[in-house]
Amino acid sequence: MARLERTTALDDATAVARARDGDLEAYEILVDRYTVPAHRAAVLLGAGSDADDVVQESLVKAYRQLSRYRGDSGFKAWLLAIVANETRNLHRSRGRRDGLVLRAAARAANEPAPDPAESAMAAERRRLLVDQLRRLHDRDREVLVCRYLLDLSEAETAVTLGLPKGTVKSRTARALAKLREHLSGEEGTDA
Structure with a gap:
């Protein structure tokens, strides 16, 4: 199955469930699906030129914390919450808020x-x-x-x-x- 077909065929809940069970390809689908919105969020929340690093760190943290994801909100909102926290951490560590x-x-x-x-x-x-x-x-x-x-x-x-x-x-x-x-x-x- 082509990568695009896999990406659109698997819904978030199924991809998360498979990723929790160790299916890296399922998590890769989530990464493909939400990297652009995560990057956009990081830039607009103030990460600037460090947005790529914020997104990468957020995706790694999200993978490590998949067991904490309850599914109450969509995966996108949950991931963007991590992106927002990482961006805030960036602001605190560098003192660049404005x-x-x-x-x-x-x-x-x-x-x-x-x-x-x-x-x-x-x-x-x-x-x-x-x-x-x-x-x-x-x-x-x-x-x-x-x-x-x-x-x-x-x-x-x-x-x-x-x-x-x-x-x-x-x-x-x-x-x-x-x-x-x-x-x-x-x-x-x-x-």
Whole structure:
């Protein structure tokens, strides 16, 4: 069976069960399936150029901790929680909390527009948004990154950040209000 067929034919629960029983090929399917989202999460949560290392360490930890995976949430959310923790560890160990997430997000969002004027205005709006996101507390920035830049659901964000779902909901609302307040303080900005 071709690798692509194996990857799509095996669901997460079956792959996890087989990997727990020592089937490395089953875990390889999970790695193939979730390396890209894990890398994206690591970059957007602030790992920057160390995202590859964070993802690799997260995948190794996930494999070692498969016995702890209960299946309450999806494997993706569980893995992204490990990625988030590894990224936080990176921040603590290096003392680099400010700006990494937002610079990566700004670079990723820098798609060329056909009209130079529109492109310049879009770049200025992104720069303004990034600047205002930087002003937010880390916990507010993290929840907004998960919900809107990583496009995670409230439940996935809760698992990823290790928070109750209600906390994610309220923190998201408060963070958006703070962000709107920061943006409305900027001259000529439509929050």
